[in-house]
Amino acid sequence: MPRKPPSKSPETSLQILFCTTESAPFSKVGGLADVSQALPAALTGLGAEVTVITPLYGSINRRDLPDSLKIIAQGTVSLGEYRERSFKILSAAVGSVTIWFVESAEYFARSGIYEDEHGFPFWDNGERYIFFQKVILAMVRRTHFHILHVNDHHTALLPVYLKTEAVKNPPKTVLTIHNIGYQGRYSPDILNLTGLGWAAFYPGGPLEFHGQTNFLKGGIIHADRVTTVSPSYASELLASPEISFGLDGVLRSLKMPLQGILNGVDYQVWSPEQDPLIPAHFSAENTAGKQTNRAALLARSGLPDLPGHALVGIISRLVDSKGFELLIPLEEELMTMPLQWTILGSGETRFEDLFRQWAERYPEKVAYHQGYDAALSHLIEAGADMFLMPSKYEACGLNQIYSLRYGTIPIVRQTGGLADTVQAWNGACGTGFNFQFYSPFALLQAINQALQVFRDKPAWHTLMHNAMSQDFSWERSARAYMEIYQELMK
Numbered sequence: 001m002p003r004k005p006p007s008k009s010p011e012t013s014l015q016i017l018f019c020t021t022e023s024a025p026f027s028k029v030g031g032l033a034d035v036s037q038a039l040p041a042a043l044t045g046l047g048a049e050v051t052v053i054t055p056l057y058g059s060i061n062r063r064d065l066p067d068s069l070k071i072i073a074q075g076t077v078s079l080g081e082y083r084e085r086s087f088k089i090l091s092a093a094v095g096s097v098t099i100w101f102v103e104s105a106e107y108f109a110r111s112g113i114y115e116d117e118h119g120f121p122f123w124d125n126g127e128r129y130i131f132f133q134k135v136i137l138a139m140v141r142r143t144h145f146h147i148l149h150v151n152d153h154h155t156a157l158l159p160v161y162l163k164t165e166a167v168k169n170p171p172k173t174v175l176t177i178h179n180i181g182y183q184g185r186y187s188p189d190i191l192n193l194t195g196l197g198w199a200a201f202y203p204g205g206p207l208e209f210h211g212q213t214n215f216l217k218g219g220i221i222h223a224d225r226v227t228t229v230s231p232s233y234a235s236e237l238l239a240s241p242e243i244s245f246g247l248d249g250v251l252r253s254l255k256m257p258l259q260g261i262l263n264g265v266d267y268q269v270w271s272p273e274q275d276p277l278i279p280a281h282f283s284a285e286n287t288a289g290k291q292t293n294r295a296a297l298l299a300r301s302g303l304p305d306l307p308g309h310a311l312v313g314i315i316s317r318l319v320d321s322k323g324f325e326l327l328i329p330l331e332e333e334l335m336t337m338p339l340q341w342t343i344l345g346s347g348e349t350r351f352e353d354l355f356r357q358w359a360e361r362y363p364e365k366v367a368y369h370q371g372y373d374a375a376l377s378h379l380i381e382a383g384a385d386m387f388l389m390p391s392k393y394e395a396c397g398l399n400q401i402y403s404l405r406y407g408t409i410p411i412v413r414q415t416g417g418l419a420d421t422v423q424a425w426n427g428a429c430g431t432g433f434n435f436q437f438y439s440p441f442a443l444l445q446a447i448n449q450a451l452q453v454f455r456d457k458p459a460w461h462t463l464m465h466n467a468m469s470q471d472f473s474w475e476r477s478a479r480a481y482m483e484i485y486q487e488l489m490k
Helices: 031-045 125-142 157-164 188-194 215-222 231-239 248-252 288-301 324-334 349-361 374-383 399-405 416-421 440-455 457-468 474-488
Strands: 015-019 049-055 070-078 084-094 097-103 147-151 172-177 212-214 225-228 310-318 339-347 366-370 386-389 409-413 433-435
Touching: 015 031, 015 125, 031 049, 031 097, 031 147, 031 474, 049 125, 070 125, 084 125, 097 125, 125 157, 125 188, 147 157, 147 474, 157 172, 157 215, 172 215, 172 474, 188 212, 212 215, 215 248, 225 231, 225 474, 231 248, 231 416, 288 310, 288 339, 288 374, 310 349, 310 374, 310 399, 310 440, 324 349, 324 440, 339 349, 339 374, 349 366, 374 399, 386 399, 386 440, 399 409, 399 416, 399 457, 409 416, 409 440, 409 457, 433 440, 440 457
Parallel strands: 015 049, 015 147, 049 097, 147 172, 172 225, 310 339, 310 386, 339 366, 386 409, 409 433
Antiparallel strands: 070 084, 084 097
């Protein structure tokens, strides 16, 4: 097996199993993938031994997988009384981290991760991730870890299993909430697949939520510690039934308070000084290369270089929580302003249609790129003048932090991690522009303020320097997680 049970002496490094449904560069839908790549590596830098376990999706290009990949385990798990499903675990070292890929032709060999090619969630997502968690549980029974770090509802049943089933030397559990809007809510009969029984399903019970099962609720109640990805988002979750989607009371009832730990950024990947995906490198001390990237981005987007215009970038999942509905009533006014837009993303049809129509109606002003393209995302960060994130709520956000590093000034709503990372410009200090009220007028005011400063080149240069000097590296965040792990081991 992969490892023998280590002793728990102080000299022994922590053995951590990091459970995630996305892990860059292999699979990515949102920020969870970036965290699942960077945090484990940062933890190993602090002396931990980290294994990441994640599905082997059909969308992963097999040429991108490590050459050293080999099968280390296989078996079956039960889904219901008469259903056995087989799995294989393929392992490889990726830098300082061990990756375990869970292979299942039935559940993970599809082209999408959570959705099909038409953007509809797979009908059996609940079953798929129950299977994934049962595979993880099987591996926990076969080997030993000190800490099981689970992420979002897809792995939130694992703390439930470990508290309700007989597991020898069970690891302590940490649950991180990346987006509480997705809770894993299903019809009660899905409990038949979990093997957990019905004892916890009653009005107000650990797995019941308004007549449905709620995987995330179960994880919150049973985990040894619960964290989320920014201090401001933690405060909002505890205070707002709207932002917490009804789980604020459950979070307030925790014995150990919900802790917000701001996500970091991997500056080995996101750094204008060494980024291999951009035409010209630059730094806070020498920003000349940014203009080369700007010209390349305009060319890639098919946009002319309009004198005096600021180039605004957007890279996002196009979903309700990201706040793009605020742009709809502003279209006419925005298109008369000295702004050009390059937009990369996909999601809800109404937002895809909005940006596609913008590009059709204003071909000199707007370029819309549907989907996700890693090279283009780096070019947008490096070449745009401003970056827009008008989120209704935002657990942490990463693109605003990338933007700071590339001197691409963020315009953000003051919520969650956006509030924790972007400091309002006051004429001398600050790193970007923000607005508080969720309204088109408030957004327009922030854009107008950004344009006013953009025209003042010395002020804009100072603003860029401030932004590029910020440090949101992962080490600080990793140390906060290590403190939690170590407290749990006492």
